[in-house]
Amino acid sequence: EAGVTQFPSHSVIEKGQTVTLRCDPISGHDNLYWYRRVMGKEIKFLLHFVKESKQDESGMPNNRFLAERTGGTYSTLKVQPAELEDSGVYFCASSQFGIRETQYFGPGTRLLVL
Amino acid sequence: ELKVEQNPLFLSMQEGKNYTIYCNYSTTSDRLYWYRQDPGKSLESLFVLLSNGAVKQEGRLMASLDTKARLSTLHITAAVHDLSATYFCAGIGGSQGNLIFGKGTKLSVKP
Numbered sequence: 499e500a501g502v503t504q505f506p507s508h509s510v511i512e513k514g515q516t517v518t519l520r521c522d523p524i525s526g527h528d529n530l531y532w533y534r535r536v537m538g539k540e541i542k543f544l545l546h547f548v549k550e551s552k553q554d555e556s557g558m559p560n561n562r563f564l565a566e567r568t569g570g571t572y573s574t575l576k577v578q579p580a581e582l583e584d585s586g587v588y589f590c591a592s593s594q595f596g597i598r599e600t601q602y603f604g605p606g607t608r609l610l611v612l
Numbered sequence: 613e614l615k616v617e618q619n620p621l622f623l624s625m626q627e628g629k630n631y632t633i634y635c636n637y638s639t640t641s642d643r644l645y646w647y648r649q650d651p652g653k654s655l656e657s658l659f660v661l662l663s664n665g666a667v668k669q670e671g672r673l674m675a676s677l678d679t680k681a682r683l684s685t686l687h688i689t690a691a692v693h694d695l696s697a698t699y700f701c702a703g704i705g706g707s708q709g710n711l712i713f714g715k716g717t718k719l720s721v722k723p
Binding site: 603 | 616620642643645647652653654655656657660684702703705706707708709710711713714715716
């Protein structure tokens, strides 16, 4: 069974540009989470989808971040325009049924904004 | 809101030695997770602890949970180089299951 995959693995962009990160969860997993780790800090929750619906986006830092999950399959996280403080590692995780199931993480996308 | 504190943040061990990583959390969390991350890789789930007094073991790693003390420990027995990684503990932070993580413990096992 394929795990959670994320694309790209690395992205280097300039301040003001747009970047779109993609996450493909484990097939059949309804729950999809985005997290972010800024250097030296904790991994922090961004938002949670159940299928195509956003259940909780309380962790989204501001309106420059837009997440979608079309058709309840893969998800994208767009940052527009990117700022220096957006640099970090963006993780995606998925779980199958209930919200208290173990979450399986992807390898992350390392974003550097210059 | 749940807060999770791990210590130490960095741990350099010699092979064959024992050590414990501590994870304190501030409010009730109905489960506690331990994850391992190798550089550039995914977070791999190691243990999920569900109740007070829970103890789980896998190889040289043993995790325990004391809900009254709001403390979980990850004990490493007779460390080997392959255990070098970053270890995270996490609790359930919200009604939708989002995880609240500690800062992670970067473990380096030296021969």
